[in-house]
Amino acid sequence: xxxxxxxxxxxxxxxxxxxxxxxxxxxxxxxxxxxxxxxxxxxxxxxxxxxxxxxxxxxxxxxxxxxxxxxxxxxxxxxxxxxxxxxxxxxxxxxxxxxxxxxxxxxxxxxxxxxxxxxxxxxxxxxxxxxxxxxxxxxxxxxxxxxxxxxxxxxxxxxxxxxxxxxxxxxxxxxxxxxxxxxxxxxxxxxxxxxxxxxxxxxxxxxxxxxxxxxxxxxxxxxxxxxxxxxxxxxxxxxxxxxxxxxxxxxxxxxxxxxxxxxxxxxxxxxxxxxxxxxxxxxxxxxxxxxxxxxxxxxxxxxxxxxxxxxxxxxxxxxxxxxxxxxxxxxxxxxxxxxxxxxxxxxxxxxxxxxxxxxxxxxxxxxxxxxxxxxxxxxxxxxxxxxxxxxxxxx
Amino acid sequence: xxxxxxxxxxxxxxxxxxxxxxxxxxxxxxxxxxxxxxxxxxxxxxxxxxxxxxxxxxxxxxxxxxxxxxxxxxxxxxxxxxxxxxxxxxxxxxxxxxxxxxxxxxxxxxxxxxxxxxxxxxxxxxxxxxxxxxxxxxxxxxxxxxxxxxxxxxxxxxxxxxxxxxxxxxxxxxxxxxxxxxx
Numbered sequence: 001x002x003x004x005x006x007x008x009x010x011x012x013x014x015x016x017x018x019x020x021x022x023x024x025x026x027x028x029x030x031x032x033x034x035x036x037x038x039x040x041x042x043x044x045x046x047x048x049x050x051x052x053x054x055x056x057x058x059x060x061x062x063x064x065x066x067x068x069x070x071x072x073x074x075x076x077x078x079x080x081x082x083x084x085x086x087x088x089x090x091x092x093x094x095x096x097x098x099x100x101x102x103x104x105x106x107x108x109x110x111x112x113x114x115x116x117x118x119x120x121x122x123x124x125x126x127x128x129x130x131x132x133x134x135x136x137x138x139x140x141x142x143x144x145x146x147x148x149x150x151x152x153x154x155x156x157x158x159x160x161x162x163x164x165x166x167x168x169x170x171x172x173x174x175x176x177x178x179x180x181x182x183x184x185x186x187x188x189x190x191x192x193x194x195x196x197x198x199x200x201x202x203x204x205x206x207x208x209x210x211x212x213x214x215x216x217x218x219x220x221x222x223x224x225x226x227x228x229x230x231x232x233x234x235x236x237x238x239x240x241x242x243x244x245x246x247x248x249x250x251x252x253x254x255x256x257x258x259x260x261x262x263x264x265x266x267x268x269x270x271x272x273x274x275x276x277x278x279x280x281x282x283x284x285x286x287x288x289x290x291x292x293x294x295x296x297x298x299x300x301x302x303x304x305x306x307x308x309x310x311x312x313x314x315x316x317x318x319x320x321x322x323x324x325x326x327x328x329x330x331x332x333x334x335x336x337x338x339x340x341x342x343x344x345x346x347x348x349x350x351x352x353x354x355x356x357x358x359x360x361x362x363x364x365x366x367x368x369x370x371x372x373x374x375x376x377x378x379x380x381x382x383x384x385x386x387x388x389x390x391x392x393x394x395x
Numbered sequence: 396x397x398x399x400x401x402x403x404x405x406x407x408x409x410x411x412x413x414x415x416x417x418x419x420x421x422x423x424x425x426x427x428x429x430x431x432x433x434x435x436x437x438x439x440x441x442x443x444x445x446x447x448x449x450x451x452x453x454x455x456x457x458x459x460x461x462x463x464x465x466x467x468x469x470x471x472x473x474x475x476x477x478x479x480x481x482x483x484x485x486x487x488x489x490x491x492x493x494x495x496x497x498x499x500x501x502x503x504x505x506x507x508x509x510x511x512x513x514x515x516x517x518x519x520x521x522x523x524x525x526x527x528x529x530x531x532x533x534x535x536x537x538x539x540x541x542x543x544x545x546x547x548x549x550x551x552x553x554x555x556x557x558x559x560x561x562x563x564x565x566x567x568x569x570x571x572x573x574x575x576x577x578x
Contacts, residue, residue, distance in 0.1 A: 043529060046531065051540065086417075216502050217503045218448075229470065236470065325415070329466060338447060342450050342464060353453075357447055362507070365503075365507045
């Protein structure tokens with residue numbers, strides 16, 4: 001009998017592959033259907049935003065940072081605003097109403113991001129209709145963004161020193177309508193997936209990463225909470241008055257794809273709770289910035305009627321404002337975990353250095369560890385469960 | 396703010412400084428970096444178990460030119476520290492032949508972060524097993540994160556001659572394809 005010759009096969013997956021969430025490239029070495037080695041290549045979406053930011057004035061950077069993590073845009077801009085505001089020393093004078101609006105918007109953003117995650121993740125595993133349902137609800141959130149700022153994905157609504165403008169007429173009704181509708185829809189998604197045999201077989205026990213490895217890889221957020229590390233920036237290092245809200249931090253222990261799914265579903269439910277509390281505190285009309293016109297633009301009636309207002313208006317729009325020298329890092333809990341900017345100022349109107357702590361960058365790094373030893377079909381499930389956004393990885 | 400560090404680390408191994416955002420910040424020497432980071436991670440009273448990020452700031456033309464920043468945190472849950480706390484560790488690196496020791500032995504997260512240091516700032520990471528570019532293409536020249544790297548490079552425009560065929564050649568090629576299809 002002739003000897004059976006066996007050899008491994010190398011398969012190139014990506015960068016143009018629908019299941020790699022953008023332009024992640026994996027070179028997989030396969031033995032039959034199991035993965036024996038994996039190599040990750042990133043950088044296809046590198047746009048040099050951190051370098052570009054060094055040439056811009058502080059306020060001009062907000063649209064840029066929103067385009068880094070394009071699904072959690074407003075948590076990026078929130079993290080950036082908080083870091084700059086700490087250097088400016090205006091945190092103490094930030095009105096409570098602004099903080100409540102910021103909490104509300106950040107939580108709506110988390111729901112929107114998780115909906116895209118759930119939709120695409122389920123689609124990749126084969127549950128096509130879930131994607132349609134998730135995007136249907138996300139559309140309502142994008143409509144709220146459009147109402148706020150006229151822009152759906154990257155509203156640039158958070159500004160250093162407050163918000164761009166006051167919330168629009170009818171904002172409360174729109175958010176209330178969403179919050180009333182959404183918990184029922186969440187049950188619907190769970191009805192389709194949580195006890196679905198196909199879903200369970202594709203996700204249970206797949207892509208397990210131990211507690212120690214998770215922290216060693218720098219994964220916090222939903223990935224760590226799925227393996228029993230109950231760290232949440234909103235609890236550990238509260239910002240924007242999160243310590244005054246009632247919510248639970250969901251923690252599961254298995255650390256597989258299924259538990260990551262359960263954690264994120266529960267997070268959406270908790271976000272709805274926070275949104276309801278925040279919306280109750282926000283008055284339909286009120287202050288929306290710190291009203292320090294060296295940092296935020298003065299209202300138009302002051303510009304047209306007062307000399308000082310006119311001067312401040314021109315200073316803001318031509319030179320911007322200066323930020324005291326120093327460095328600052330204020331993390332927020334983004335949809336993908338700890339999200340923060342380490343910014344350095346040299347005391348001028350442009351930053352000296354901006355660096356994003358990108359949660360997806362670290363999640364992407366851990367993918368080979370999770371897929372080696374598994375089946376090739378699990379690769380898709382694992383990448384989906386890490387919820388990487390390539391804009392965030394490559395920046 | 397620094398009492399805990401003073402009690403648990405050898406005297407003189409770190410230099411506390413004031414940071415504008417109020418985060419405890421210390422300078423370490425390049426030689427003592429790995430040992431002190433390991434002590435910061437493993438000493439039960441400190442337990443800075445989480446490496447949030449590694450970054451670098453280029454203070455060109457000042458000397459020492461670079462500062463590498465390690466953002467550490469204690470998570471305050473499940474064996475990763477008792478209380479949530481943060482620490483910023485900095486290392487001064489000279490502009491001539493800049494290098495830092497690798498900390499991939501302590502945190503797996505440091506692997507790509509250190510490759511980014513090399514890619515963006517040209518900092519050689521001693522002991523790193525796979526120090527390649529990560530964000531820029533492999534054949535890229537220069538390190539774009541540096542302050543003296545030009546923001547807009549003006550290179551002479553490359554001109555290529557467009558492919559041109561004469562009318563006769565065009566007719567002949569059409570005829571040839573017709574002949575092929577007839578056969």
